[in-house]
Amino acid sequence: MAAQSGIMSPLGASCMRRPAAPSPARKLGQRRWMTQRSSSASRQERMFCALHTRRAYLAQALGLTLALAAAHPRLVAARSTDGSTDGSADQVVLGGVEDPMTAPPVRLEHKGRIVAIGDLHGDLRKTLVALKVAGVIEEDDGRPVWCGGDTLVVQVGDILDRGDNEVAILSLLREIGRMARQDGGDVIVLNGNHESLNVAGDFRYVTPGAFVESAIAAGLRGEEAYEWEHQLRARFALWSPGGALARELAKNPTVLIVNDTVFAHGGLMPEHIDYGLDKINLEVAQWMRADPTGEDGGQAPPPFIAMGDANSIMWSRLYSRERFASPYDKYRACMVLTNTLEKLNCSRMVVGHTPQMSGCNCECEGRIWRVDVGMSSGVLDARPEVLEITQDEAGQSSVLVLSTSKPMVYSPESSM
Incomplete structure (x- = not known):
């Protein structure tokens, strides 16, 4: 079997190219297909690089958010006596007195x-x-x-x-x-x-970063703050x-x-x-x-x-x-x-x-x-x-x- 060339995606899967077709019409279709596949792989590569860049940026932005929260105690998640968060989004407060009437x-x-x-x-x-x-x-x-x-x-x-x-x-x-x-x-x-x-x-x-910020405001930390299910629940709760x-x-x-x-x-x-x-x-x-x-x-x-x-x-x-x-x-x-x-x-x-x-x-x-x-x-x-x-x-x-x-x-x- 002849070797087939391919483009490796960022996720490790190979984007395999079809073997050349004999007819001109098939060749035209093949070129279009190869272009689409190559373009798709390029998009995946760009998305992969953007993801890592995004996470680095979010780390800086979230650091600033947490620094503001530490400097001014108006953004807090409910904490138990041992200092751990209970994850309750309803306990996030920014300050002020609420009168429901x-x-x-x-x-x-x-x-x-x-x-x-x-x-x-x-x-x-x-x-x-x-x-x-x-x-x-x-x-x-x-x-x-x-x-x-x-x-x-x-x-x-x-x-x-x-x-x-x-x-x-x-x-x-x-x-x-x-x-x-x-x-x-x-x-x-x-x-x-x-x-x-x-x-x-x-x-x-x-934005993805705002979902993470909401998750952290709701008391989530570590990898939990980056899991979309937890982010969505936290967003709804807040x-x-x-x-x-x-x-x-x-x-x-x-x-x-x-x-x-x-x-x-x-x-x-x-x-x-x-x-x-x-x-x-x-x-x-x-x-x-x-x-x-x-x-x-x-x-x-x-x-x-x-x-x-x-x-x-x-x-x-x-x-x-x-x-x-x-x-x-x-x-x-x-x-x-x-x-x-x-x-x-x-x-x-x-x-x-x-x-x-x-x-x-x-x-x-x-x-x-x-x-x-x-x-x-x-x-x-x-x-x-x-x-x-x-x-x-x-x-x-x-x-x-x-x-x-x-x-x-x-x-x-x-x-x-």
Whole structure:
């Protein structure tokens, strides 16, 4: 029997080639088959190399996550007296007091500066850069600490998915928020569509590293943290309604109004106001906490108006499509926006959700600001930018885009 050549796959199996066929048609088919097999083997080799590179990267990322957890005791797994973990995902906490009867606030008054930060999508490194650009953190012995005074930071949602360090970001923002409140500032995180996806059990955008991070947050260690069955169980336990991290998300508002600025992940429309903003925040919180509702005591359902379709608060892209597709689209969006802001007696709205190729920008004569710059390495890997809103003694607002380059001052002409 003639020797057959083959390409060895990374798993050790040989991708054998068929012997040459006599007819031209068979030869053409053979060449196509060989090309497909060779291409398949090359993909396997690339995947094999990527797997090892990925595991090395995850080791570094998880080391940073665990270092944050050790430095700030707000990410903990339940431990017995001998120091071993009991593996209970329900014992993971980030801090704060939970009141099942209350909803996150809708309206706040704040005299200090306000900073809006867009979607973070699991990128801890870019999160730290964005906070430094905002001028609210500095390093103290290698740890991030608050230095923003009475600044109020509003992160507009989508911390989850597309990146590996979701829990680390949540715990970081909780910790610097605790520090900020001591100085008269605060850090408030909104719920975005990717938070609602995870609470609903939709993990299609979760990275392998985020699965590992969730497993470790649930108390798994060693090889168990890398086994997909354990990862999936841990993810469901943490993020499903009533889970430890879902209850943390329940503390976050879906809609927030600070002074004369509205913050929402996708966007707010008149019908949302008619439904009731306090009611929306409460219903999202009740669903995430798995509060019993109704006479039968059944679990609170997911609120459709907040996350159910393309016109919901978390999913709407009415205002966030960069450089509207047509003059009519711009006219319609600006008209709806004007009606919405008039109902709330507000001057502007800040949204995330849709990555902006040109960075933070505004439309409708400065009444809508888009702050999702796609900074996460899982999205555009763009340079972090944040939005700064300040008020003078007369109550007049000014808006700045802060980045690693020179700050850009808003002028109405720039949005035309």
